[in-house]
Amino acid sequence: MKIYGLQKLTLLDYPKKTACTIFTGGCNFRCPFCHNALLVTDIDNSNTYTEEEILDFLAKRKGLLDGVCITGGEPLMQNDIAEFIKKIKELGYKVKLDTNGTFPEKLAELLKNRLVDYVAMDIKNSKEKYAETAGIKNINISDIEKSINLLKSSDVDYEFRTTVVKEFHTEADIEKIAEWIKGAKSYFLQNFEDSGNLIGENLTPVGKQILDKMKTQAKAFVQNTQIRGIK
Numbered sequence: 097m098k099i100y101g102l103q104k105l106t107l108l109d110y111p112k113k114t115a116c117t118i119f120t121g122g123c124n125f126r127c128p129f130c131h132n133a134l135l136v137t138d139i140d141n142s143n144t145y146t147e148e149e150i151l152d153f154l155a156k157r158k159g160l161l162d163g164v165c166i167t168g169g170e171p172l173m174q175n176d177i178a179e180f181i182k183k184i185k186e187l188g189y190k191v192k193l194d195t196n197g198t199f200p201e202k203l204a205e206l207l208k209n210r211l212v213d214y215v216a217m218d219i220k221n222s223k224e225k226y227a228e229t230a231g232i233k234n235i236n237i238s239d240i241e242k243s244i245n246l247l248k249s250s251d252v253d254y255e256f257r258t259t260v261v262k263e264f265h266t267e268a269d270i271e272k273i274a275e276w277i278k279g280a281k282s283y284f285l286q287n288f289e290d291s292g293n294l295i296g297e298n299l300t301p302v303g304k305q306i307l308d309k310m311k312t313q314a315k316a317f318v319q320n321t322q323i324r325g326i327k
Contacts, residue, residue, distance in 0.1 A: 099119070113162040161189065190214070194215075216256075219277065274315075
């Protein structure tokens with residue numbers, strides 16, 4: 097496992113859980129608005145954690161933390177992620193995975209073997225604008241659709257989420273996304289925030305009124321649509 101960051105406590109990343117967050121390095125997307133760009137385009141290989149360091153930390157926090165969030169980058173790019181999660185589960189922790197949905201086979205393995213307790217999958221945009229929004233020339237939409245269907249048919253808790261950026265998303269786009277994931281358990285709209293370390297430039301959030309309209313439109317297809325993180 098390539099582990100490039102550890103947030104020792106989060107009350108936000110894992111719904112209703114006190115957790116820590118582990119950051120993996122590397123991603124197959126280049127989303128201009130990525131808030132973890134330094135884990136995608138400018139990876140510092142001199143500043144990493146070993147599995148042993150992470151597991152030792154978790155062993156000492158038993159009883160204080162409920163869960164572990166694994167994010168990135170794209171965690172499912174790590175070939176040994178299933179074995180790593182098994183070790184975390186053996187310590188008694190719940191595990192939340194963040195993913196972009198491009199590795200449905202790996203996701204299916206984790207779901208089948210009950211290695212994840214919560215999955216948050218990013219839906220970057222409507223199908224026709226997916227490649228542009230993900231920052232790559234070609235993308236296999238069928239992999240995204242397989243991951244969507246895996247989660248919708250699983251009994252593992254999950255959410256879909258979209259980071260809304262004025263330069264990439266219209267109200268029509270959000271409506272198309274919601275129709276695409278129709279009947280999903282939960283859909284979250286997250287207004288873009290500039291972390292200061294982006295891949296793209298000159299990106300802005302949408303206004304609250306527009307975000308509210310997007311939420312209303314999406315609720316026609318996903319009843320539990322919510323706005324997260326707007327200020």
